[in-house]
Amino acid sequence: MRTSTLVALVFAGLVSVTATARAERPLPMKINIAPMPPPGLLQRAIPAPAEPSSRIVYMRRCPLGGCIINPGGEDSRNDQSSIAGAPRTISRFKQSDLVWDQLMSCMRATYAPFNVAITDIDPGNVPHYEHVVGGNSSTELNPQLTGAGGVSPFTCGDIPNAMTFTFDVYGPDPEQLCWTAAQEVAHAFGLEHEINDKDPLTYLSGPLPKRFQPTDTPCGEFQARPCDCGGLIQNSFRYILDMFGPGVPTPPQVTIKSPAAGKKVQPRFVVRVEAIDDTAVEKVELFIDGVKGTESMKAPYKLIAPDGIAEGPHTLEVRATDIQGTPASSTIDVVMGPPCTASKGCDGNDVCVMGVCLAGPGEPGGMGNFCQAPTECISNQCLADTTGNMYCVEGCDGSSGSCPDGFSCLASANVCWPAADSGCCQSNGSATGPTLFGLGVLAALIRRRRARA
Ligand SMILES: [Zn+2]
Structure with a gap:
């Protein structure tokens, strides 16, 4: 043609x-x-x-x-x-x-x-x-x-x-x-x-x-x-x-999005990192008190703290390296506390998910907020139920107390979902809604069709 x-x-x-x-x-x-x-x-x-x-x-x-x-x-x-x-x-x-x-x-x-x-x-x-x-x-x-x-x-x-x-x-x-x-x-x-x-x-x-x-x-x-x-x-x-001739290598820009500096954290807390580079970021690594824990090769960078970190103050370093091998890092202090429970142990707008304090409904982009795309959520996960309700979600395993008050762990998707009668989040959603759709997939399909039209 x-x-x-x-x-x-x-x-x-x-x-x-x-x-x-x-x-x-x-x-x-x-x-x-x-x-x-x-x-x-x-x-x-x-x-x-x-x-x-x-x-x-x-x-x-x-x-x-x-x-x-x-x-x-x-x-x-x-x-x-x-x-x-x-x-x-x-x-x-x-x-x-x-x-x-x-x-x-x-x-x-x-x-x-x-x-x-x-x-x-x-x-x-x-x-x-x-x-x-x-x-x-x-x-x-x-x-x-x-x-x-x-x-x-x-x-x-x-x-x-x-x-x-x-x-x-x-x-x-x-x-x-x-x-x-x-x-x-x-x-x-x-x-x-x-x-x-x-x-x-x-x-x-x-x-x-x-x-x-x-x-x-x-x-x-x-x-x-x-x-x-x-x-x-x-x-x-x-x-x-x-x-x-060759370009001058420039280090990535690396920012720890969460946890905040000085914050109390819980075992297996999540470190969310933004790393950008003029070429490309190859990997992001997490160090606790100078000891390497985990690494991530793919944005959005989400690193889970390793087991065995003692209660008390620690230094948390995140190191990003670009494809030319140029590193950059960002460091904060955190305080390790005991695991939270569904009803207590978290400050401010945080809620307890799987023993870890995470941003909850009161925090923009936190779990339980309305969303239209994964990028609107701190967790980078936005799911819809069959009635069209869309919320930022966090993962859970269905064990007792794995989701905070006002949420229940949906067995079909292993995510915390606003409970129907909780009054939380202006929800009219159903905790038993059987089917959830990942919006990343949906967006990709729409985009592909449009590009070929
Ligand atoms: Zn040409």
């Missing part, structure tokens, strides 16, 4: 004799085949430049009045684009601040292995690559760009002060925007399309976010072809590394 009409990628005659423009389709193709090359294929003939013309990529978010683009030779310092045939206005990027921030962090993560800065602050009159994001129609830049998701000039080498573009045609989807933005910027460095579906330079759908792959990959859009820059394969990661 769409596949056949959008393979025309090179808009010859759009630009000066030294460059052709690369325009992208607005939506990913539904093709997932990314064949690996046989060994010994020819590397592209034109190597990476020894030095880049700049180490700054300026991500320009088009504001309310739009981005003014001037025609002429490629020069980001004067907002001049060789693709604009006349003075143009790229209209406002309509997506939210959140989408923009996610696009920026995705772009930073994508380029983090290399010594190049991704910024959305205008660097002014210094050499820089500029990536313009906006435009409710791809033809705002050039009438010939119908159906394009992004565009870049292309010479097989570095284009100093290049102006590249991602159009606002993907909706509030930061990873789709990031895929196109990362690809257009890389075209200005001299990289062409390749058929690895994990790499931003691909046209193939497949996993998101896409990251530059240190893999020899055939050039091509939907099937292998000789590289426009000579040879049969390119290695995007190696090319950018050769051009810019």
Whole structure:
């Protein structure tokens, strides 16, 4: 369907004799085949430049009045684009601040292995690559760009002060925007399309976010072809590394969300951690008085304190390590107390679940709060019963006192559920409701359908 009409990628005659423009389709193709090359294929003939013309990529978010683009030779310092045939206005990027921030962090993560800065602050009159994001129609830049998701000039080498573009045609989807933005910027460095579906330079759908792959990959859009820059394969990661050199490792940011500093805790208490990184967090580890307890490889990070911690004060350290091996840690003091019971032993808004004090109905996001998505819950678990009541839940095992007063342990799901007559939580739910649905699964199904519509 769409596949056949959008393979025309090179808009010859759009630009000066030294460059052709690369325009992208607005939506990913539904093709997932990314064949690996046989060994010994020819590397592209034109190597990476020894030095880049700049180490700054300026991500320009088009504001309310739009981005003014001037025609002429490629020069980001004067907002001049060789693709604009006349003075143009790229209209406002309509997506939210959140989408923009996610696009920026995705772009930073994508380029983090290399010594190049991704910024959305205008660097002014210094050499820089500029990536313009906006435009409710791809033809705002050039009438010939119908159906394009992004565009870049292309010479097989570095284009100093290049102006590249991602159009606002993907909706509030930061990873789709990031895929196109990362690809257009890389075209200005001299990289062409390749058929690895994990790499931003691909046209193939497949996993998101896409990251530059240190893999020899055939050039091509939907099937292998000789590289426009000579040879049969390119290695995007190696090319950018050769051009810019390696990036500076930056430690993750790690925050202990619970328990609070100085808090009384109970045996097998839960430590919830937020860890973020410009590349990716590899693992989060829990140390008690310097002794490693447990670790978690997957966000949201939830670590259960090991057995055998004596009552009294202890030092709790959480250590996050990113994929480059750079660690960061956060430390608090806690006081180990005896296990709580369903009716006593917890302070403030906490309630006792399985002998551990956890945030209860009085705490936003605590157990028993209404929810619509797991992210609204401190436990990261939001379940619905058959009548449509949705609550933040915590796990229980059905033993006597495993749930606090006002809750009962639902045997069907092993979670504490508001009891029907408790008066707790404005509940009209039923403690015997047999079927609960995890909202994470539901959300994934809805999202998939929408993406293919
Ligand atoms: Zn492209």
